[in-house]
Amino acid sequence: MSRRPRLLTHLALILWTLIALFPVWLVIINSMKSRRAIFAEPLALPGPKSFDLVGYQTVLKQGDFLLYVQNSLIVTVVSLALVLLFGAMAAFALAEYRFRGNRLMGLYLALGIMIPIRLGTVAILQGMVATGLVNTRIALILVYTAQGIPLCVFILSEFMRGLSDDLKNAARIDGLSEYAIFFRIILPLVRPAMATVAVFTMIPIWNDLWFPLILAPAEAVKTITLGTQVFLGQFVTNWNAVLAALTLAIGPVLVLYLIFSRQLIRGITAGAVK
Template structure:
């Protein structure tokens, strides 16, 4: 019983640190949003001031909606991100369950192989990936991006989820097997609900690089019909002239899904990050 205040103190410290980091991270976001509602002159003359009656302007949003196909870019990014997260969480959770639950030859080697994917960036294989996608006829398709991002996110998913899978009670799983439940039912009905905080953590940390990525959309899907929102924003950035009103407005609109996802899974995210700190 004497340890309970210590646990609460540790949790309070972790929550305080996360709150401080969140405040530091959200200040640039607020700056982008404020400047997206100002005219070009006010952006450069008073970048830290909120928009007022004399500086308020929607010219950036009007340009974004009129020039280019922003809604199509937004839809492509949403399809790629949601599809990638679905496969990352599904295959990552299934692989983690197999690695932690079953003992077989090569178990340790396979776990180390997946862990190497966290340290080795997938962009080193860009040329090989491009050649493979070209031979498969998947260039300029959203499915190519989903495949690449799934491969990119699986190592982190397996690394995080494996640790949480080991904390699930073996008695609970064995009781389900004694009752006649199949391995799939044990996995989906007994194990997955207990690792939701970890899955929310993986989803948020995997979504941000996918949503904001410019490299693979530029290499694998540069066509007008498959452009993502990050690649589509480059329309407003020229070699000599940049439409900062449109760029800031596009960035503000592109931030919306990330903020919504964070608000939805924030509680699960904090639980996932603080789980190891309060044991």
């Protein structure tokens, strides 16, 4: 009886993956076609007559594309590491210790999920100007870390409340400090949940255009999403270059996704079958 639910779960994951990858596949095949072929046959594979790499040539010649990818990688990876570290520590404190204001603190963090951080754009920009962090990657890292922590705490705290108290008490009896318990016992047990948080946090960071445009528009700190906008004009858009840039931008984030995918699938299917 247990094989059928497991099979249905895997089939659903495969179907979800195919649906999610179809737009990616569409972007990739059209990035290698001529402009006329993109609009004439968008679903067709590149052929001898339609194959054209002019988009990639334009991307590599115009602008510093590799620098944009490097900036996006640094901002995404550092922000993700800080979100997982501080979010997990805050979640452990809320789930493990009982203190005055515990529920109020949890509610405050939950409000960070419901209220978009973009509503505070003006205040954030004023703060970055006052501290001299405009046109730096640090500004983006700070904003994305603040943006991702509420969701991280909300998810991980629920997982940590379900961990065995006997395991933690046994570690305390053996003389482990709270930091040792957190890093050596708690974190390995919540890795599937952390991978889930990582995937749902890194995609909005990598694809964000709002804060890079406002806080870091300088050429030296442009992200890949902002750098791609150079090919989008008010009257004319270079679709070959746009699709080529998007195809090249898919690679790094796809690698990050594959790193977390195994733990992500474990986190999604945890408790689904017995």
